[in-house]
Amino acid sequence: MAEMMAQGKSPEVLFWVGCAGSFDDRAKKITKAFVKLLNKAKVEFAVLGTEESCTGDPAKRSGNEFLFQMQAVTNIEVMNAYEVKKIVTACPHCFNTIKNEYPALGGTYEVVHHTQFLKSLLDDGRLTIEGGQFKGKRITFHDPCYLGRANNVYEAPRDLIKKLDAELVEMKNCRKKGFCCGAGGAQMFKEPEKGNKDVNIERTEQALETKPDVIAAACPFCNTMMTDGVKGKEKEAELQVMDVAELIANAEDL
Numbered sequence: 001m002a003e004m005m006a007q008g009k010s011p012e013v014l015f016w017v018g019c020a021g022s023f024d025d026r027a028k029k030i031t032k033a034f035v036k037l038l039n040k041a042k043v044e045f046a047v048l049g050t051e052e053s054c055t056g057d058p059a060k061r062s063g064n065e066f067l068f069q070m071q072a073v074t075n076i077e078v079m080n081a082y083e084v085k086k087i088v089t090a091c092p093h094c095f096n097t098i099k100n101e102y103p104a105l106g107g108t109y110e111v112v113h114h115t116q117f118l119k120s121l122l123d124d125g126r127l128t129i130e131g132g133q134f135k136g137k138r139i140t141f142h143d144p145c146y147l148g149r150a151n152n153v154y155e156a157p158r159d160l161i162k163k164l165d166a167e168l169v170e171m172k173n174c175r176k177k178g179f180c181c182g183a184g185g186a187q188m189f190k191e192p193e194k195g196n197k198d199v200n201i202e203r204t205e206q207a208l209e210t211k212p213d214v215i216a217a218a219c220p221f222c223n224t225m226m227t228d229g230v231k232g233k234e235k236e237a238e239l240q241v242m243d244v245a246e247l248i249a250n251a252e253d254l
Contacts, residue, residue: 001014001048002049002051004046010083012044012045013086013088013117014045014047014086015034015035015045015046015047016047016048016052016055016091016098017031017090018055018091018093018094019054020220020221021091021220022052026224026227027223027224030223030245030246031090033243033248034090034118034249036249037121037245037249041126041127042126043126048082051078052078054071055071055072056068056069056071056072056075056097057093057096057097057186058189059186060101062185062186062189073106075102075107076105076106079107080106084109085110086110087109087110088112088117089113090114090218090220090245091221092113092146092147092150092151092218093184093219093221095111095112095113095151096146096147096151098111099151100151113153115147115153115218116153116156118156118245119156119160122160122163129160129163129164130251132250133250134250135164135165136167137164137167137213137214138167138169138210138213139161139164139167139169139213139214139247140171140214141158141161141244142203142207142216142222143174144218144222145178145180146184146219147218149176154175157218157244160248161216161247164248169212170210171210173203173206179199179202179203179206181219181221181222181226182198182200182203183200183222183225188221188224188225200225200226200229201232201233203225204229205229208233208235212239213239214241214242215230215240215242216243216244216247217243217244223241226241
């Protein structure tokens, strides 16, 4: 972003990478897949790079409102200085926090999830999808809590999966009756409380009931939890857990 501004350019969209997309080795692959698609669609985008900091979602969800506001205000000052208008992110936690909680602190932007943005690129004819290796495959989609129930985004990721000529099979808990992967509310960063079953195992069992070839996710936390669930069930040789952006990028082997 700094380089673009120095050249007097302003990007069509700011890509908010997020902590997972920047530092987690698995989530980095999602970031790269999404960037490939942005480049293919010739989208002029920028990232904040080292000026991007955590949105504050884990701090807020775990009850540290003071830390959240410090993190949020720092990010808002950076983005307002760059006159950022539109943000796209592959993380529903970042999406929800910037969209719904930053305005009260002085940061008002148009915020879209990467599945919504990819669908808009398709609708505008800037991006085309071919089924490729996923044609006819059974794909079940896990609704991220902060994308689905918190923000009512249900159709964009499903529309993208259908465009792959794949068979979309729904779990018994989907859309408004979605089921958490177990990582929300800062649970990602702690061990689970005692109980008779971990949430991600329960959700993975629901996914396995659909006999899928691929479990599709649209959140790096969900991806981790579902991948762990699949490993726990010793099914990693039979099916993959992939982000919707990876499905599209890999379908055409970009």
